[in-house]
Amino acid sequence: MAETRRSIENAGNRVTTGNQETGQQWKAVPAPSIPEHERPPRLDLRSSLAVRVARLATSMSRRLGLGSGGMIGGRIAMALQPRLLAQLATGRSIVMVTGTNGKTTTTQMIAEALRSNAATVTNATGANMLDGHATALISQLDAPFAALEVDELHLAQATEQLQPAVIVLLNLSRDQLDRVGEIRTVQASLRRALQQAPQTHVIANRDDPNIVAAAVDHPSVTWVSGGVRWKEDAQNCPRCGVFLSDLEDDWKCSCGLHRPPADWIVTPTGVIDPYGVSHELPLRLPGHVNRVNATFALAAALHLGCEGEAALRRIRTLEQASGRYSTIRLDGRQVRLLLAKNPASWLEMLDLVAHNGKPLVLVVNSREADGYDVSWLWDIDFSVLRDRHVLVTGDRALDLAIRLRYEEVPCQVAPSVEEALRLLPAGEPDVIANYTAFRDLFAGRDQK
Amino acid sequence: MTTEAVRIALLLPDLLGTYGDRGNVQVLAQRMKWRGIPSETITVLSSADSVPESCDLYVLGGGEDVAQIAAVRFLSRGPGLKRAAQRGVPILAICGGLQILGTKFTTGDGAEHSGLELVDAVTEPGSKRAIGEVSTQCTLGDVGMLTGFENHLGRTRLGGSTQPLGRVLRGIGNGVAEAEGAVAGHVVCTYMHGPVLARNPKLADLLLEWAIGEPLEPLPELPELPALRKERTRQPLRQRK
Numbered sequence A: 001m002a003e004t005r006r007s008i009e010n011a012g013n014r015v016t017t018g019n020q021e022t023g024q025q026w027k028a029v030p031a032p033s034i035p036e037h038e039r040p041p042r043l044d045l046r047s048s049l050a051v052r053v054a055r056l057a058t059s060m061s062r063r064l065g066l067g068s069g070g071m072i073g074g075r076i077a078m079a080l081q082p083r084l085l086a087q088l089a090t091g092r093s094i095v096m097v098t099g100t101n102g103k104t105t106t107t108q109m110i111a112e113a114l115r116s117n118a119a120t121v122t123n124a125t126g127a128n129m130l131d132g133h134a135t136a137l138i139s140q141l142d143a144p145f146a147a148l149e150v151d152e153l154h155l156a157q158a159t160e161q162l163q164p165a166v167i168v169l170l171n172l173s174r175d176q177l178d179r180v181g182e183i184r185t186v187q188a189s190l191r192r193a194l195q196q197a198p199q200t201h202v203i204a205n206r207d208d209p210n211i212v213a214a215a216v217d218h219p220s221v222t223w224v225s226g227g228v229r230w231k232e233d234a235q236n237c238p239r240c241g242v243f244l245s246d247l248e249d250d251w252k253c254s255c256g257l258h259r260p261p262a263d264w265i266v267t268p269t270g271v272i273d274p275y276g277v278s279h280e281l282p283l284r285l286p287g288h289v290n291r292v293n294a295t296f297a298l299a300a301a302l303h304l305g306c307e308g309e310a311a312l313r314r315i316r317t318l319e320q321a322s323g324r325y326s327t328i329r330l331d332g333r334q335v336r337l338l339l340a341k342n343p344a345s346w347l348e349m350l351d352l353v354a355h356n357g358k359p360l361v362l363v364v365n366s367r368e369a370d371g372y373d374v375s376w377l378w379d380i381d382f383s384v385l386r387d388r389h390v391l392v393t394g395d396r397a398l399d400l401a402i403r404l405r406y407e408e409v410p411c412q413v414a415p416s417v418e419e420a421l422r423l424l425p426a427g428e429p430d431v432i433a434n435y436t437a438f439r440d441l442f443a444g445r446d447q448k
Numbered sequence B: 001m002t003t004e005a006v007r008i009a010l011l012l013p014d015l016l017g018t019y020g021d022r023g024n025v026q027v028l029a030q031r032m033k034w035r036g037i038p039s040e041t042i043t044v045l046s047s048a049d050s051v052p053e054s055c056d057l058y059v060l061g062g063g064e065d066v067a068q069i070a071a072v073r074f075l076s077r078g079p080g081l082k083r084a085a086q087r088g089v090p091i092l093a094i095c096g097g098l099q100i101l102g103t104k105f106t107t108g109d110g111a112e113h114s115g116l117e118l119v120d121a122v123t124e125p126g127s128k129r130a131i132g133e134v135s136t137q138c139t140l141g142d143v144g145m146l147t148g149f150e151n152h153l154g155r156t157r158l159g160g161s162t163q164p165l166g167r168v169l170r171g172i173g174n175g176v177a178e179a180e181g182a183v184a185g186h187v188v189c190t191y192m193h194g195p196v197l198a199r200n201p202k203l204a205d206l207l208l209e210w211a212i213g214e215p216l217e218p219l220p221e222l223p224e225l226p227a228l229r230k231e232r233t234r235q236p237l238r239q240r241k
Helices: A045-063 A072-080 A084-089 A103-115 A130-139 A152-162 A183-195 A209-215 A287-303 A308-317 A343-353 A375-379 A397-406 A417-423 A435-443 B023-034 B065-075 B080-086 B096-101 B201-212 B225-233
Strands: A093-098 A120-122 A145-149 A166-169 A201-205 A221-225 A264-266 A270-272 A278-280 A327-330 A333-339 A360-363 A390-393 A411-413 A430-433 B006-011 B039-044 B057-060 B091-094 B104-106 B112-114 B121-138 B145-158 B166-170 B182-184 B187-190
Touching: A045 A072, A045 A084, A045 A130, A072 A084, A072 A130, A084 A130, A084 A152, A093 A103, A093 A152, A103 A120, A103 A145, A103 A287, A103 A308, A120 A130, A130 A145, A130 A152, A152 A183, A166 A183, A166 A209, A166 A287, A183 A209, A201 A209, A201 A287, A221 A287, A264 A287, A270 A287, A287 A308, A287 A343, A327 A417, A327 A435, A333 A343, A333 A435, A343 A430, A360 A417, A360 A435, A375 A397, A375 B023, A390 A397, A390 A417, A397 A411, A397 B023, A397 B225, A430 A435, B006 B023, B006 B201, B023 B039, B023 B057, B023 B201, B057 B096, B057 B201, B065 B096, B065 B112, B080 B091, B091 B096, B096 B121, B096 B145, B096 B187, B121 B225, B145 B225
Parallel strands: A093 A145, A093 A166, A120 A145, A166 A201, A201 A221, A221 A264, A333 A430, A360 A390, A360 A430, A390 A411, B006 B039, B006 B057, B057 B091, B091 B187, B104 B121
Antiparallel strands: A264 A270, A270 A278, A327 A333, B104 B112, B121 B145, B121 B166, B182 B187
16 A cells, blocks of 8 residues: 555544554544434424324335435424424434535445444435435434535525534535526525534535635634636635636635635545545545545544544445446446536536547436526537547437537437437447436436 | 638636636637638636737626626726727627626616616616526527527616617516617627527627628538527426426
């Protein structure tokens, strides 16, 4: 193993022993306060009833094939007992994850990491508003940990109800402008959420000026540095609008906002921890973007008292996150499924497929959950696909085809993904799809 | 035919680049390339000193309130854009770009700001955001029907010699007198994203003809364009969740 080692002499910190498998050593970042996990939340009569009804509704919803059951139980329970969420949260350590991209994957990494220590519930179905949180918390009342993905605009509400131990702020970039609104609005709402939660520890991306603007005034922040791939939403100071030069480096605005020093630094193969110790991150999930996600997960797990090596071993087992990066069979053909729903995530996914020469299908829908406007297709640099023949499909295949033609990318419109697959040469295609397209493909995969 | 490269200025994409409007410049440049005419794209960021005067076509996109105010500050710094407009150089401004080229605009917080006065247009916040497909009958040449996507709170009233770019067939547009966009001389403003020139290449070619001062050979239509324009302008189906 190439990583540097450092003797660890400080007996005051929890220290794992060197791991047999990777030989890596980790120090835990001292956790300021870890609540007792022995007590399951105490529920009053009304709440207990609400929980029982909710569980029934969730299992009915699944059995009848109405949905994944991620929301319905929570929705019913909260209608029966409005104070339920606060009661469900009592005595638990909750990690909330928000940001534009990487929420689902990072939440699942955190859930895995926390399971190295104790039982953990999570809203793995992506139901990332309060009803989804209630459903997750109800699913196992005595689980001491919860890893919850939170919609960017619902962080304030969720924080108020659930009093999380940790909030993870990944990144902010343009996404569904006709639903979510512009980034400064989202940033301001995150900032308000953090103001309400001075006791919560924040783990935030120091390379994203929008995240820094939201988190910098909080009293307790761990800063993660993973670089900034998509820059178009970060070129001007989120506070005052002045142009930020050196976005790749130590950017500093005349208003005082500047890039804070990093606690964790993601490298081309791994990560450097707050003590300056390098660790490898041999993940199954591909790309730099997942090393960044894993670093957030490690930082959160260590803050809550997990051991680094045990947490990493768990994170490494993830092969897919709710279908993201998974290899599935569609109509009998094996494909890799990638989610890209806005310019920043398209950039990351195009990086993954750029030079692999595999057959490629791009799918773009524009339903409510995607946003109805697809002008953002023009923010994406598709020129890496110029020597490829690309199949395009989805509700907005025509917009996508026009976009590709102006970039001189050879393309062909197909009426459906299945039809596109039939038109492709042999090999295992990559399918990059935006939100509802991805969701439908994953749900419609061939069951073995 | 001119042998020098056509200089297309993309103004302030760092401030007014929220809605994919940079695509308009890609469309303009590529349509010149397909005709074998060289073009050069000059990106003017807010870190520049001022707007260069010597370009043949200027393109502005839409952005957020804070960005709009910063953009007005930047564009007022030198006479570049005003002089270009006076010389008849085409300027395309989208959404927030429309608002700041007008006489004045009121932001969401109620504050009133002076615009650059290249078109006679006053913008105030409406009661709710206009979001959705918009189509119009264009008032210019043989451009015909325009299609785009609008997403704005502002309602814009035109005055003086400023004409609308189109009459609204579907959507909100300026929200006043069935007008959409604004035209004064070769200054063309619209609320349409999409980007507008990708969906409406006739408008792109008209701007290019104004830029080089002579007619252009028509290009073969992209195979997906007629179907795309038809799909975007027909009455909406019930939106699927």
